[in-house]
Amino acid sequence: MTADPAAAHPSLADAAPEVLWLDDPDRPAALDPLPVGPxxxxxxxxxxxxxxxxxxxxxxxxxxxxxxxxxxxxxxxxxxxxxxxxxAAASLTHGFHNGVERWPDELAELDRLGAENLAEIGRTVSRYDIDCRFERTGGLDVATEPHQVHELAETAAAMLAAGHDVVLLDRAAVRAEVDSPTYLAGLLDPHGVALVEPxxxxxxxxxxxxxxxxxxxxxxxxxxxxxxxxxxxxxxxxxxxxxxxxxxxxxxxxxxxxxxxxMTVPVYDHVLATEPLTPAQLAALGWEGRQGIGDSANLFHYYRLTRDHRIVWGGYDAVYHYGSRIAPPLEQNRRTHALLARHFFETFPQLEGLRFTHRWGGVIDTCTxxxxxxxxxxxxxxxxxxxxxxxxxxxxxxxxxxxxxxxxxxxxxxxxxxxxxERPLPFPPEPVRALGITLTRWSLERADRNAGRRNLWLRTLDGLGLGFDS
Missing domain, CATH: 3.50.50.60 (FAD/NAD(P)-binding domain)
Structure with missing residues (x-):
């Protein structure tokens, strides 16, 4: 019998409904409001x-x-x-593939500007002595389904042809980087991503x-x-x-x-943070390169290590609320946090018994x-x-x-x-907006379960240059 997706996962029993990054003793005091008057x-x-x-x-x-x-x-x-x-990604186009699809003729220039921009961020952090743990770790995209292996290989070939220094990893090689039984292949971009404490x-x-x-x-x-x-x-x-x-x-x-x-809609992204890993738990993972990781599904997870060896784990279930609603209670989502916890231990079963200390969510803007x-x-x-x-x-x-x-x-x-x-196409007004987003998310999840095959709705959106992603 399939577990109730809304049931709380035992690893979340002690997780505080707070943002890890904001739960910091060095958080500065708020600045004064604008003085009253003109x-x-x-x-x-x-x-x-x-x-x-x-x-x-x-x-x-x-x-x-x-x-x-x-x-x-x-x-x-x-x-x-x-x-x-x-x-902190060098890409200005939300990834190489999106850049190829939308601005192929100027992608080389965009990639150069993105690389320069990321380097300038590093120099700014150094110049102003910003203690945000800026790390040029690189990024690792992993395939967890057979069809994603082929897709990563195609992406690697295109990026190499465009001058990117990336490495395609087979199953053994990617598991040597970070050990998960779900990994079938990986694409390592050693220069395209830095990690920061946001x-x-x-x-x-x-x-x-x-x-x-x-x-x-x-x-x-x-x-x-x-x-x-x-x-x-x-x-x-x-x-x-x-x-x-x-x-x-x-x-x-x-x-x-x-x-x-x-022009935009607000969607809620949800995140978990674990307790610090022990040396033995870290050894069971490998992850010596500390790369930022994302899987290759339409509804994808992203995760990384912190300076005190926690894992921050988020993504997958981007949630839109009718009428573009934004409200503090929406930042906590029992169902999504339980799903994220289950997915975490499917990815890293060797960490069974690890606890989450923080659970949070927040709104981001997306455009078409x-x-x-x-x-x-x-x-x-x-x-x-x-x-x-x-x-x-x-x-x-x-x-x-x-x-x-x-x-x-x-x-x-x-x-x-x-x-x-150029400007993106706008989203339609309600109720068409909510219906379209719901149908799109359902279709993306179905494609993930169906070897990546995109249904008529997704193919229509692709042709119109529209989209919605996790």
Missing amino acids: TRAELVVVGGGYTGLWTALRAKERRPETDVLLLEAGECGWQASGRNGGF ARLAWGLRRACLDLGVRIHEQTLVTGLLDDGRTLEVDTDRGAVRADRVVLATNAFPPLLRRLRL RFAAFFGTAFDGRVAYAMGYTGLGVAATRFGADVVLDLLDGAETERTRLRMVR
């Missing part, structure tokens, strides 16, 4: 996640004299930027911004954006801010521009092309970047430079990219 700034950045923090930092690095004000409704890094798995990266960027003179006010909700014909007015629950230019970095949360309301998109409004005085679809740890720095280029009206190698100039 104020002014040259550049206002709305949102204190990676997009907003990188934008504020890069604005000051480019022009130190710029008066930059960053406004955050909660605390910097308290949402997706502090909850994620910490995979909340600490956000806190470090916040401190760097403050040191450079950025004014940051947390606990300040932005409620509207108006143009009076002379300056922009950013309305908050503390008063109005006059600004020459504005960057919107709200991502999964409702946008301030009506035109963007159908899976990679970030950019644009301007109000005659080029407002710029935005959104739609990172869970792969924004590194790509948000690139996005920050894009929006600053757009505000400057500058033609650069970034703004000339089709990826930057």
Whole structure:
């Protein structure tokens, strides 16, 4: 008899409903809200996640004299930027395959810019002494079903032909890297991924911004954006801010521009963290390279080691709530956390008896092309970047430079990219949106169980350039 998927797994009995990365004694105190009353700034950045923090930092690095004000409704890094798995990928296109499908003619340039961007993140971490455990571990994609072995081989051949330094591993070789009986093959990318502690990266960027003179006010909700014909007015629950230019970095949360309301949908990603592994448990895994790992299913898992030898394990069951609902109670999902725990021990049966100490979830934004998109409004005085679809740890720095280029009206190698100039197709309104997402997720799960064969619905979406992923 199949176990009830909603039944709690015994390994979760003591798991705190908290984010591991935020449950940190070094978490900085919240900054003061915006003083009540009118104020002014040259550049206002709305949102204190990676997009907003990188934008504020890069604005000051480019022009130190710029008066930059960053406004955050909660605390910097308290949402997706502090909850994620910490995979800083060089890819700007949500993986090589998505880049080939959408921008084949400029993929070489995108790959070069992505590699440079990741290297600059490492230099920034060093320059500002950000203690976020930036590790150039590389990434490992694993095949857990026979059809995925062939798919990895095709990907490896294409990436090698495009100049990527990747290694295709057979079953014995991948299990020598990390030992799981579910692994049938692997694709090792030794240079394309770094790991970070995500909340600490956000806190470090916040401190760097403050040191450079950025004014940051947390606990300040932005409620509207108006143009009076002379300056922009950013309305908050503390008063109005006059600004020459504005960057919107709200991502999964409702946008301030009506035109963007159908461009993304919020989905909930869920994650577990184990107790620290013993030396014997680590030895049973191998994993000496500490690579970030993802499996090759449509509904995929991602996982990595922490500095104190825990395993952070997430993904698979991306959850959309009707009406694009976002609410704190949705961050805990008994069914999904139980599924993740079961999948964990199927992958690593040698760790049976290990306990999870933290369980959490959080909202990310996804768009129909899976990679970030950019644009301007109000005659080029407002710029935005959104739609990172869970792969924004590194790509948000690139996005920050894009929006600053757009505000400057500058033609650069970034703004000339089709990826930057094009927009994804919007999602339909409700109820069609929820029906489409539900059908798509069901079809993806069915394809995973059916040797990767995509049904008519998925093939139609492929032809339209639409999609939804875990």
